[in-house]
Structures are given as structure tokens and as C-alpha cells.
Amino acid sequence: MLINATKTLTQLKQIMKNTMKTLTLITALFFSLSVSAHERFILPSHTVLSGDKTQSVSHTASISNAIFHGDRPLGNNDKGIETKNLSMLFKRLQTVVIGPDGTSSKLSWQAFSRFSVADMQVEQSGTYRIAIVQPNTPMTTFKKSDGSFGRFFGDKGVVPEKATNVVRRTTASRVETYVSFNEPNRVSLKPTGQGLELAGESHPNDLFTNELISFQLHFQGAPLNEVTEVKLVQGATRHRNQRDEKIIKTDAQGRFSLTIKQAGFYLLSANVDVEGQTGSGIDIHHYGLYATLEVFPQ
């Protein structure tokens, strides 16, 4: 009888432990979603160019929920305004342009109050891929004893006493767009292997209304092997009452297809969460992708 009771107690403890684990994971997922509260984007002046002389493209980049209307800068070469509390983040960003021949170069983003600006020269024919890459950035979120939420970046912060729902995470993102000069090619579209990337059949500089567009999400260099959701929003949300976000489900290999009725600039975004390895000190790794696409009329 006594033995049975002990056994039952052990079983009960195990069930409790499992339940707690599940709860922690659910909380982690919830937080990871609510943390990515702001959209990011690069808006190129042109995505399709032609000619036999070097051409220029001017880009703006911003952290903003008003799609393609700037709110805060994204990137700083120290020649623009002081970006204060965003400086830490900007120091971590890698600004990469992959050219039509696959070589990488940097892009210098100057911060203004509401967005950052970068000028780019296109010399070689083919497709340029412009990215602002945020590598894994540690961040801890928690609920303070008074019920309010707190967070800190990096690993030097201190979780207040009596805080609950402590989630240690990393966030990484790629903010991208594409520009083609004369004949587009696919060299720069090849996934780099870092984070969540856009690949697949359609060329991002050959998108037209009412034509089937097919892409595939790649994660860490391989097709994403899970079903996820992709969000598509047309620019100028500020001038509409509804955001009209289109949610598209991928298949189990990250593939998705869509047609677009209205020409314009669109922001495509997706997220993937990966549980941290036991003992790594990280509960969840968050990866985001924000790709700006231009769609032309027939």
C-alpha cells in the first residue's frame, strides 16, 4: 500500500513536470510572437533597370508598422543622426549586397529620423540582392512582480527578483529586397544558409499581376521542413482602413503559391521559432524574414 502510494506520487510529479514544460513552451511561443511587434523593410527606388551605363538605386529602410512609410531608422553609418537606444541594434546589423556574380559588398546606411537611406550603383547586368541581416541577438523577456512586462537585450541584464515567465531567446532577421539590371539572373538568389530566406521558382524581379507566383522558404540553407504562415501586405497601409494582410500557408517543405491582383510594392514576411537546446541557456531562437517585392501590371 505504502509502495503504491509512493509510486503514484512519483507519477503525479512526472505529470506535473510535463505539464509545466508544455506551459513554458506555450508561454515562450506567445512571447516570441508578441515580441516581433514591429515590421521592418527596405524600399528600393527601382527594382527593374536597363541601360548600358551604370545606374543608381536609392533605398530607404525603416522599422515601422506603416508599410513603406518610415517610422524609425534601420541602419546607421555614424554619418547621420544619433540613433540612441537603437545604436546597440544597429552595431549588430550586417548590410550585405550580393551582386549578379555572387560577390558580396557592403551598403552604407545613413540614419535619418524616420528611416535610413543608402545609395547603390548597379554596374553588372543581373540581379542584386540587398539585405540587412541581424544575427542571433540575445534577449530576455519576463513578467515583473507588478504584472508589467520587461525585457533586456544581450546577456548582461538582470532579471528582477520575483519575475515570472522568464524566457531567454535570440532573435535574428533578414530584411531584403531585389534589384535587376538588364537581364535578371539567379546567382544572388541562392540561399546563403543564414536564417530564413526566400527561394523557389519565381524570380522576385519578374512578378506581374494575375500570374502564379511560387516561392519556397529556406531555413539555414535547406528547404524549411515545416508548415508555416507567410504574410503579404501591400504598401500604403496608412492610406487604407484595413491592412488587408494576406496569410498564405506553406506546404511541409516551405513552398507556397499566390497570385496578386493589384500592382505595387508588397512586404512579404515569415517567422520560424526553434526551441533552444537543453543546457544552451536559450529557450527559443526566433528567425524572421521581411522581403520587399514589386509587382507590375499586365
Next chain:
Amino acid sequence: MKNLLNSLMVFYLVATALNSQQVDASELSVEVSIPKIDSQPYHKPYVSIWLETRKRKGVHTLAFWHEQSDWFKDLRQWWRKIGQQKSPAYDQVTGATKKPGRYQVKITREAFAELALAPGEYFLNVEAVREEGGREFIRQKITLGSGERKTYQKSGKHELGNIVINVTP
């Protein structure tokens, strides 16, 4: 010049006579529902409920639920008619944003007496806007001071649910 002064005098007297008839014994109550919206992340909407003249001049704000002043402008109609000028003052009716549910706000008889409105047609407006969400603006023409009890109903499609306006003489 004398003629002009006379005309002005007559105008003043007529205007005063008209004004003496006020909507002072009415009560206006507005029930607004904020729908539950399945969105991640979900931010509670900024909402404002206000009264305008038929010529769209702001008369009185019944409620203004908000968080940070940076986003007041996103209640676009309320902002252009009342918020920008802070006129008529709305400090008395501000509050924190509300979670989905049904809420009632009103203009009491005492408040009506202070407003000294002429009887007639007005617009009752309800506007809601949600961060990373949509915006909705609903207006209803209402009659005040007719001595009749009146109920108006409207329904939002996105950021607002049912709206019931009751005018009680």
C-alpha cells in the same frame, strides 16, 4: 454704417432668442461594443466617441480611450475635428484603452445644460483604430431636443461591433 449696426443688432437678438431654446433636459447614451479580434499581437483599440454639428464642427467628446499621445492622430476624424485643437476640451473623458466588451458612455442632463446646444440634428461619431490593425469610423445623424425618445442602431464591420444610441427627453 447705421444700417449695418441695426442689422447686426437684429441678428444678435434673433440668435439669442434661438439660443435660449436649449437641449437641456435630454440625456444621450451610447453603447459601443469592441469586438474580439484574433490577431497576434493584439493591441486594444484607441476609441473616441463624439458629437458634431451638422456642419461637422466638434461639439463634445463623450469618450476618448487611448495610451500614447504619439498615436492620437490615427483617430483621424476625431483628431481633425477635436483632437488637434484640443477644443472642445476632452480631458474629462479620457481613459485607458479597453479590452473587447460592451461599454456605455453618456452625456448627462447636467452636462447638456452646460453645453447649451440648440435643438436639431447632430452627428454622433464613433471611431476606432488599432495598432497593427485597422481603423473604422461610424457616424449617425441624431436629433436632439425633439422631446421624443429615440433609439438609433449601427453596426461596425471591423474594429467596432454594435452601436446603440439612445436619446431620452
